[in-house]
Amino acid sequence: MLYLDVILNVPVNQAFTYSYVPPESAKTENKPEAGKRAEVRFGNRNMTGFITGVHETLPPSCPVDASKIRPVKRIVDAEPLLTEELFAIARWMADYYLCTLGETVSAMLPSGRRETNAGGFSFDSEIPFAQAHELSQEQRDAVDGILTHNTSRAQFHYLYGPTGSGKTEVFLQAAERTLAQGKGVIYLVPEIGLTTQVIQAVVRRFGNTAAVLHSGLTPSQKLSEWRRIMHREARVVIGARSAVFAPVPDLGLLIIDEEHDGSYKSGTTPRYHARQVAMFRCSRLGIPLVMGSATPSVESWHLIQTHGLAGHTLTRRLAGGTMPLISCVDLTKCEMSGCCLSDQLTGEIRTTLAAKKQVILFLNRRGFTHFFRCASCGYEMTCKNCSVPMTYHKNENRLRCHYCGWSAVPPESCPKCGSLDIGYSGFGTEYIEAETAAKFPNARIIRVDTDALTKKGELEEKLDSFRRGDYDIMLGTQMVAKGLNFPNLQLVGVVLADTGLHLPDFRAAERTFALITQVAGRAGRFFPDGRVIVQTYSPTREPIAYACAGNVNGFYEYELKQRELLGFPPFSRLVRLVFRSADNNDASGTAEAAAGLLRNARGKIKNAGDVEIMGPAECPVAKISQNYRWQILLRGPDIKPLQEMARTLLFGYSHPQSVYIECDVDPVSLL
Incomplete structure (x- = not known):
């Protein structure tokens, strides 16, 4: 008998021990190995987790007797999905973004049970391969600067230039030169559906050696692409935020196009930013990361000015155009x-x-129109589930909430005062x-x-x-x-x-x-x-x-x-804690109690004396999908004390089950 450490996508910060009895015929069963998935019984439901360790004896850390250990139902994979490099990224994410290892691993990997032969991208063999364009001197200098390894310079690069200045061609030729060295490339774009021209450019240039990871793929198709990448059949991976986790062997270059875009930040646990994950991954491997945009994020612009990023600039439009x-x-x-x-x-x-x-x-x-308003009493119709105004859609003749999707037929009179003097504005x-x-x-x-x-x-x-x-x-x-x-x-x-x-x-x-x-x-x-x-x-x-x-x-x-005047990033660091519940008193009361706990913790944590505890206060959007929302904002010059204070709350505070606490490290929105 073997004992397996299995992590699950649950907000419990530990691995769970399960037993495994090898079958009589080993040919019919996948062997347990770290990085493979295992189907287990957790509570009263079946779940798929990831094996992190295999032991011949019961681990000393297991808190229950061997007789109470549940058996693994089956080993899902024939070969591991998680490499040691990806495990290292997952552990860093769990520590940095204050979530569990199971939550980070589940966000990284495809969820398909079995693979499919349906390709992730339909490549038309009749489309001619695009040849590399002749580069301008500025573009050549940028490619050389990005790929020339200099230990005295940062491995993080930023390509800045106006729209239409040829940043994509710089990225593509940097990728070509990386491939020529036998290395792989990851190319991140904000949203697959909105960047089809960039994807087409990559596929035209690299053909079937390119893999496209996007939300339109079924879980089984994603798993198939994942395997294709692991087996070196695809050496250039292009995709949205989660493609930063692609298991590219011998990764040599990571590209983030339109770096400023907010979609690189995840809105669900783990609330990671692809830029930060990319920086960690590239630092660990000692390879270049290049980001680019015509409108860099304020943080990136500041890093360029203070030499935290090596800046490369394109100054003019190509293709015969000028700035409008x-x-x-x-x-x-x-x-x-x-x-x-x-x-x-x-x-x-x-x-x-x-x-x-x-x-x-x-x-x-x-x-x-944007608002339904009564001219007599000033009433504005808001969503019954959210504290936001309803938007009128004439084609449907319905008022609709753009947060939760609830809709209603427009009333013929004011629901508050009964006046017929109603209308729309905006x-x-x-x-x-x-x-x-x-x-x-x-x-x-x-x-x-x-x-x-x-x-x-x-x-x-x-x-x-x-x-x-x-x-x-x-x-x-x-x-x-x-x-x-x-x-x-x-x-x-x-x-x-x-x-x-x-x-x-x-x-x-x-x-x-x-x-x-x-x-x-x-x-x-x-x-x-x-x-x-x-x-x-x-x-x-x-x-x-x-x-x-x-x-x-x-x-x-x-x-x-x-x-700098107001004390916001990049001149400070933030951690946002949101308390949401169907009961407003539960949400506000838990937030008040949490603020007291945080104030007590501040005096016990190293270098936390400068941390501001702002709130609790109602979120600007105070209610979404029938959940009331209150927030506390932690602000300070360094991220470590903020994380330690939030960790004390998340993993050491027993709060009502009716309240869910969201933790967002380095938030990009405070709404």
Whole structure:
């Protein structure tokens, strides 16, 4: 008999011991080894865990008698899924992000029970392999700088350049040179569905040696791709956040495209950031990590300036394009041609269409209108499950919550006072679509947001049809701001730049600047007269003013001064604790008790004297999916004392079972 240490995806910080009796015919059974999955009985349910140790005798750490040890039901895998390197990453993540080893391993690996022959990416052999482009001198210098190993310089690199400056080609040629040395490559992109052009470029360049990991794969397909990577059949892995865990043998280069994007941070346990995991993995292996963006995160910009990252800069657009001319329209002063399109924007659209060019209209707000409001008593209809306003969707004639999905038929009178003087205010992409169609009846219009995408593959179809010229105007949310090239696109209109500016989050300015800059970068990539119109009620606010002026350095200098003044990252570190419960008193009471425990712990933990305990307070979004939310924010100059204080709470505090505590180390949002 053998005894197996098995970790499970449960919030209990320990391995569990199970027994294993080898069958009489060893050929019919997979042998237990560290890194393989095992199916076990846990409580009253079957679960699949991962073997971390195999013992011939009962481990001394096992707290129960051998007679009470449950047997393993079966060994799932013929060969281990977890390498020692991945185990090391999992252990670091569990320690850094304050969760269990079982939770980290479960987040890293595919969940398929059996493999399938269905490939992860359908590669068309008729598509010609793309040849490497001739690099500019700036691009050659960047590739050389990234791959030239110098022990006196950081192994972390940042490629900064405006949209359309050729960053992708630098990444691809750095990958080619890495492959030529017999090493593997991981290429991270923010969201697979929104970066199809980058994926196509990788697959065209590397063919069947590329593996694509994305959420559209079934668990069995993911497992099949995982095996293909482990067996060296695929040497370039491209994928979203979780591809940072790909089991690439002899990894030689890790690339993070659009590094600023918030989707690199996981919203569920373990709440890891792919950038931090990549830094740990590359440091451990002694290999280069290169990140890139036209709008770096404020933390990365600060690291470039302080030489924590080796910076490489591309200064000009390729493909014949120049940076577009950006005009700012003050909505408090201008003439409006309808509810949401200024006369200036309307005129530019008309001129662009007459020249047989294309237009993108961007608004980061879905739906038809944003608020249902009573003019008599001021009542605003909010979701019954969440503390957020309902959004009206005219096509469905329903009010819908964009947090939990609950919907309702619009009332005919005010639910509070009974008045018939009710209506809607604000506008979303559906409203823009209706108004644009009324103004330009002959224009072919397409809308791209999550409400308009109902079928698998529909996003790619719509983007391809716009690229082919089947449509004249594309309306969309942030989906149209990421990594897209449209050869005939001349005009970008930002219908309202203020939508995220006033959120109670210290990153609101950074996100607003990045979104305007990124969507503006879609215009005029292939010809010299691209134009951008930015409509705003806040033309003098720094994120909007700097974005409209194209003054990247000015914005980061301003934002870093604000962060330093207010004590936010990169000049401090944060840990966020959220207490959520269906009972508001339970959530608030537990948060109050936790704050007291944290204050007591502060005096006992080394270097914790400077830690601020902010709160408890209601979260800005105080209720989501029937759960009330309270938060405590730990802030200090170093992350270690914050983690130790939070660890004391998470693993040493018995709180009511009705309350769930979320722990977010280095949060990217405080909403």
